[in-house]
Amino acid sequence: MTLIAHAIAPVPRSSLKGGEGLRGRPLSWSGAGDIGLWSTQWDPADKLDRNDALEHHRLLERICAVQPCLPVRFGTAFASDDAARASLAGRVDELRAALDRVAGKSELAVTLLWAKNSGASAPRPPDPATGPGRRFMEERLSRHASREARKARAAELVECLVAELSVERALVWHEICASEAVAVSLAVLIPSERAAERKAVLERLAGRFNDVVGVVNGPWPPYSFATAESSVDSAPRGRT
Amino acid sequence: MDVDPDQVEQGLAKLVLALVEFLRQLLERQAVRRMEGGTLSDDEVERMGLALMRLEQKVQEMARGFGIDPSELNLGLGPLGNLI
Numbered sequence: 001m002t003l004i005a006h007a008i009a010p011v012p013r014s015s016l017k018g019g020e021g022l023r024g025r026p027l028s029w030s031g032a033g034d035i036g037l038w039s040t041q042w043d044p045a046d047k048l049d050r051n052d053a054l055e056h057h058r059l060l061e062r063i064c065a066v067q068p069c070l071p072v073r074f075g076t077a078f079a080s081d082d083a084a085r086a087s088l089a090g091r092v093d094e095l096r097a098a099l100d101r102v103a104g105k106s107e108l109a110v111t112l113l114w115a116k117n118s119g120a121s122a123p124r125p126p127d128p129a130t131g132p133g134r135r136f137m138e139e140r141l142s143r144h145a146s147r148e149a150r151k152a153r154a155a156e157l158v159e160c161l162v163a164e165l166s167v168e169r170a171l172v173w174h175e176i177c178a179s180e181a182v183a184v185s186l187a188v189l190i191p192s193e194r195a196a197e198r199k200a201v202l203e204r205l206a207g208r209f210n211d212v213v214g215v216v217n218g219p220w221p222p223y224s225f226a227t228a229e230s231s232v233d234s235a236p237r238g239r240t
Numbered sequence: 241m242d243v244d245p246d247q248v249e250q251g252l253a254k255l256v257l258a259l260v261e262f263l264r265q266l267l268e269r270q271a272v273r274r275m276e277g278g279t280l281s282d283d284e285v286e287r288m289g290l291a292l293m294r295l296e297q298k299v300q301e302m303a304r305g306f307g308i309d310p311s312e313l314n315l316g317l318g319p320l321g322n323l324i
Contacts, residue, residue: 133289134282140292141272 003028003039003084004048005076006059007069007221008095010035016063022052027059030084033092035099037072037084038063048075060221068103070095070226098227101170105189106219108199112157112184112212114150151176154183157209161186164205165198173224183212187224195219253306254313261299261313268292 004022011034021027021040030037038059056074063069078084088095127135154176162172165188174186190198199216206214271288274280280288300310 131286131290133286133291133293135289136293137272137275137285137289140268141275144269144272 002042002044003030003037003078003081004042004052004056005037005039005072005078005084006056007038007063007071008035008088008099008226009038009063009067009069010096010099012036012067016066019062021059022048022055028081030078030081030088032085032088035088035092035095037078037088038069039078039084042077044077057220064106064221068099069221070098070102071221071223072226098225102189102222102225104191105171105222106192106195107187107222107224108190108195108202108216108218109220109224110161110184110186110188110202110206111182111215111217112154112186112206112209113181113215114183115211115213147177150183153211157184157212158186160209161202161205164201165190171225189222189225190219192219250306250308253302254308255315257299257303257306257308258313258315262315264292264295264299 006021006027011031012029016027016029016038019027021038022042023040025040025042028039028041030039053074060069060071078087130138158174158176161184162169162174165172167188167190171189172186173188174184176184178185188198195218199218202216203214206212206216271280271292275285275288299313303310303313
């Protein structure tokens, strides 16, 4: 019997013990010091499917509703209770700090998609007098310039969102220009009781940008903040 | 661990072609910078452009030969993002 992991949490004070995990199977607790791991007892012969992924999300919402938790990536498995404990044992302090960061908070996710033709200038018609090599290089020059301009604009958009949110920068994660269509992916931790209000603020703000289309999702468990980091600086975390 | 022996060749080809494409793009960026900086003669720009264009075409052709969509020639580096 293996364990399919769901979330790292402080020692449970709640009624989750004895509860049900995936497919109605017992929810299991593997403790290490004053933290531990919620998981489902699982027969390795059973394949996980899409419904299990959705159930994992619902379980995380249940756990997060009653105690701080760090979601574990769906499908993470441990061979035994001892293996689960061992995975936590050397990181208890880091994980406790990460749990303190997410306590009482929910995640809102903002995705800004480039509006059609935003920032894209029409390519210059090729000069018939130039050779194919130079035309190739000029096209690439124009493509690189356009990409750099988009990156700069995406960074500006992140600054606007962060300024509007007025939260500690350590509570914001972002990534810019992760794909052709996406300008900004941003996640923010918000006190759970203010999540609906902040979501409305973000939706209004995203609607004011002309060159992107905004989508705001959540609140949901702190998926983007599940990594334990020993130090948190004051800069917004993310990739640019 | 699930390993499909039939996919090994394609997986290896994808890894090698992704690295080649990564190096090609590095060369391309360097060439574009030098062109912008005016340190390449017209003849050098033309020859560099032709070489990079043909290399790109060749990589794409080889990818299709292995049943790989050229847009998939990238490697996920976990928290660091994608290679390209």
